[in-house]
Amino acid sequence: MKILLSTASTSLDSAIDPRFGRSAYLMVVDTDTLQAEAHPNPGVNASGGAGIQAAQFAAGKSAQAVISGDFGPNAFDALKAAGIAMYLYGDCSTARQAVERFREGKLQEVGAPTQHGHHA
Amino acid sequence: MRIAVASGKGGTGKTTIATSLALSLAGGGSAPPPIFVDCDVEAPNAHIFLKPRLGDSQPVGIMIPVVDETRCTFCGKCAEVCAYHAIAVLGKKTLVFPQLCHGCGSCTSLCPENCISEIANPIGVIERGPAVQGIDFLRGVLNIGQPMAVPIIRELQRRIKPLPGQVVILDAPPGTSCPVVATMRGADYLLLVTEPTPFGLHDLKLAVQVAAEIGLPAGVVVNRGDGPFPDLERFCASAGLPILMRIPFQRKTAAGIARGKNLVEVHPEYTAAFRELFQQIAEDNK
Numbered sequence: 001m002k003i004l005l006s007t008a009s010t011s012l013d014s015a016i017d018p019r020f021g022r023s024a025y026l027m028v029v030d031t032d033t034l035q036a037e038a039h040p041n042p043g044v045n046a047s048g049g050a051g052i053q054a055a056q057f058a059a060g061k062s063a064q065a066v067i068s069g070d071f072g073p074n075a076f077d078a079l080k081a082a083g084i085a086m087y088l089y090g091d092c093s094t095a096r097q098a099v100e101r102f103r104e105g106k107l108q109e110v111g112a113p114t115q116h117g118h119h120a
Numbered sequence: 121m122r123i124a125v126a127s128g129k130g131g132t133g134k135t136t137i138a139t140s141l142a143l144s145l146a147g148g149g150s151a152p153p154p155i156f157v158d159c160d161v162e163a164p165n166a167h168i169f170l171k172p173r174l175g176d177s178q179p180v181g182i183m184i185p186v187v188d189e190t191r192c193t194f195c196g197k198c199a200e201v202c203a204y205h206a207i208a209v210l211g212k213k214t215l216v217f218p219q220l221c222h223g224c225g226s227c228t229s230l231c232p233e234n235c236i237s238e239i240a241n242p243i244g245v246i247e248r249g250p251a252v253q254g255i256d257f258l259r260g261v262l263n264i265g266q267p268m269a270v271p272i273i274r275e276l277q278r279r280i281k282p283l284p285g286q287v288v289i290l291d292a293p294p295g296t297s298c299p300v301v302a303t304m305r306g307a308d309y310l311l312l313v314t315e316p317t318p319f320g321l322h323d324l325k326l327a328v329q330v331a332a333e334i335g336l337p338a339g340v341v342v343n344r345g346d347g348p349f350p351d352l353e354r355f356c357a358s359a360g361l362p363i364l365m366r367i368p369f370q371r372k373t374a375a376g377i378a379r380g381k382n383l384v385e386v387h388p389e390y391t392a393a394f395r396e397l398f399q400q401i402a403e404d405n406k
Contacts, residue, residue: 049205049220056199059210074217082210 001031003102004063005095006054010038012096016089018069021050028061029099036095051075058084067098067107076113086110121402122280122288124307124336128323130294132313133343133367135160138291139169140383141311144394146253151285156251158259159303160293161244161272169382172257174249180260180275181240182223182268187214191235198227198236219267244272246279269293273302280306287398296326304330309401310338312361316349324352328359337405341397344369362404364397 006023008015017023025038043050055078065085087107092098125138146153158166196209206220228236244262251257260272292303310331314324331338345366376386384390
């Protein structure tokens with residue numbers, strides 16, 4: 001299956017970026033083949049709605065799950081509407097580590113926004 | 121004549137000067153008492169000095185989209201045209217985020233299926249009432265949690281209908297962003313209140329740039345101006361900004377304001393100075 005991660009650079013061994021809407025890259029990973037493709041985050045400089053843009057990006061890439069450090073209320077609502085599951089990095093430091101933990105079912109799934117957003 | 125009072129830096133004395141000017145002109149007798157408009161809708165406080173009886177309160181809202189999902193084809197056009205990412209299409213759902221919506225109507229106009237209608241989303245209120253000395257007092261109040269002040273300031277501007285000879289005083293919010301621009305847009309003249317400090321001067325320069333961009337003539341009031349501050353004098357001279365008034369710091373003034381008394385209540389002698397300041401502005405901007 002395809003999942004999407006917020007990362008600091010372009011390789012699977014790169015550091016995670018805990019921000020979802022404002023991460024440097026959004027990386028799509030195939031959990032079976034470990035094939036990874038990183039895309040510059042479209043919302044990194046948006047004045048608002050970055051989390052929504054990132055969620056639309058994830059839906060456009062047919063990701064079934066997203067891993068990040070935080071999900072604000074807008075990103076949460078958008079991902080939920082798209083039927084995309086949300087997981088937290090926890091103490092993972094690289095994208096590869098997070099994908100492995102995800103495959104082992106060891107990442108915490110998110111059932112509610114993890115922060116209050118940047119406009120409230 | 122419409123005079124906006126702004127500063128860039130917060131806490132320089134905008135509301136003190138704006139309300140003092142209003143009170144001085146109200147007691148002048150020749151023209152109708154001024155209309156006073158508190159445009160600092162995020163933290164309005166001019167009512168403390170002018171004590172209006174606010175009888176009339178009207179809601180202000182912006183029009184936000186409502187999508188008829190039975191007719192929506194999820195084509196994504198609305199999300200594509202929205203500059204604020206306030207509407208998103210995710211699979212078989214179209215979501216609206218009211219707090220991000222600026223009410224521009226692009227999604228509604230450009231929906232190929234014509235399946236978007238609009239409803240009013242309340243963001244604040246406008247209140248009006250008579251204040252001391254017959255001043256017509258108007259203010260906007262932004263609801264807690266709402267991010268956008270500009271629609272309320274625009275609505276305030278629409279409600280200003282001065283009688284012949286009636287002066288309008290617009291008390292701007294601090295800063296130099298959209299709400300300040302929205303306040304300045306309705307004005308004929310900009311009164312900039314500054315303090316003789318590096319911070320005051322830095323933000324004054326920004327406010328002057330905004331005024332130049334809008335093409336608004338401006339003059340300066342130096343508040344709490346105890347000693348000389350050559351940088352400020354030099355800047356005003358080189359920018360062609362007249363310094364119209366200087367108000368030295370006095371403990372008595374600060375103590376009075378802290379008790380909710382206006383500058384001209386504490387120092388009635390300033391009344392004549394404010395009337396002269398107005399005469400000079402009117403004379404220079406005929």
